[in-house]
Amino acid sequence: MTTALRIRHLDKHFANGRHALRDINLDVAQGDMVALIGASGSGKSTLLRHVAGLVAADGGSESLIEIDGQCVQRAGRIHREIRKVRSQVGFVFQQFNLVARLPVLVNVLVGSLHRASWWRSWTRMFPAHERARALDALARVGIADCHAQRASTLSGGQQQRAAIARALVQGAKVVLADEPIASLDPESSRKVMEILARINREDGCTVVVSLHQVDIAMKYCPRVVALNQGRIVFDGPSSALTPALLHELYGVQAEELLRPAPPASEGVSVHVLTPPSAVAWPAKVAAAA
Numbered sequence: 001m002t003t004a005l006r007i008r009h010l011d012k013h014f015a016n017g018r019h020a021l022r023d024i025n026l027d028v029a030q031g032d033m034v035a036l037i038g039a040s041g042s043g044k045s046t047l048l049r050h051v052a053g054l055v056a057a058d059g060g061s062e063s064l065i066e067i068d069g070q071c072v073q074r075a076g077r078i079h080r081e082i083r084k085v086r087s088q089v090g091f092v093f094q095q096f097n098l099v100a101r102l103p104v105l106v107n108v109l110v111g112s113l114h115r116a117s118w119w120r121s122w123t124r125m126f127p128a129h130e131r132a133r134a135l136d137a138l139a140r141v142g143i144a145d146c147h148a149q150r151a152s153t154l155s156g157g158q159q160q161r162a163a164i165a166r167a168l169v170q171g172a173k174v175v176l177a178d179e180p181i182a183s184l185d186p187e188s189s190r191k192v193m194e195i196l197a198r199i200n201r202e203d204g205c206t207v208v209v210s211l212h213q214v215d216i217a218m219k220y221c222p223r224v225v226a227l228n229q230g231r232i233v234f235d236g237p238s239s240a241l242t243p244a245l246l247h248e249l250y251g252v253q254a255e256e257l258l259r260p261a262p263p264a265s266e267g268v269s270v271h272v273l274t275p276p277s278a279v280a281w282p283a284k285v286a287a288a289a
């Protein structure tokens, strides 16, 4: 079986001394759907940002992250071909979701830019077959009727779905989602999780999704990796995560993970959108790395 994600001896100290990741070792097989759970501050986003190659780990000589056998970072250095690796990864990260002022369809078409010539990415002219593919992806996530709207006018759940459509258009083999349902109401949360489960099942996408509700992780993800204070404290079938085990792993923080999602209005929390210049974010991020 191919390993979609391999992480070895990953440690991260931030400049302020915070030891955010502690000797993380993890293998995710191709086609797996894995929940990364943990109370807030446990290191979920930091771990996913390392996997995306947005943050370099400490420079331990054995420190390694690979996606589909391609190096993301090694010994604390982001690989120079990171853009190529990233083009095969779908990101459903709040800070990179969509370009607010551009129509939804164009946001989704951005997923195909790695296949485009430079002038076409620049002029944002997309051939009919790519537009059809993007519309199809929007239909699969249930928001085809929103394709002409500016991304900023979408609700939180619709934005997450558009980000998933972009990953589909991109042909991503691995999808990383960082708390994609954190600010959604239960119905929107269910839709987003079902779409992630569907692309896992139907397209064979490997999905790694961070969540801080155990009930959702158990419902949609056969495997759970639990983080606590930067360390993996559990890695196994979600069915094994009983409330008793969670209390053993997290103490009083277990309550935060066991709490069901509070009902919220979907429109209340629309994610911060990236500035317009972020159309070419992989290039910007690569330059910053």
Ligand code: ADP
Pocket: 014, 015, 016, 018, 020, 038, 039, 040, 041, 042, 043, 044, 045, 046, 047
């Ligand atoms: P989670 O996503 O599980 O809520 P994070 O990965 O955001 O947790 O944070 C893990 C820990 O690392 C927290 O203690 C957080 O305060 C710290 N942290 C995250 N990013 C930074 C940063 N850029 N500088 C310093 N500390 C950070």
Ligand code: MG
Pocket: 044, 045, 046, 179
């Ligand atoms: Mg987080």
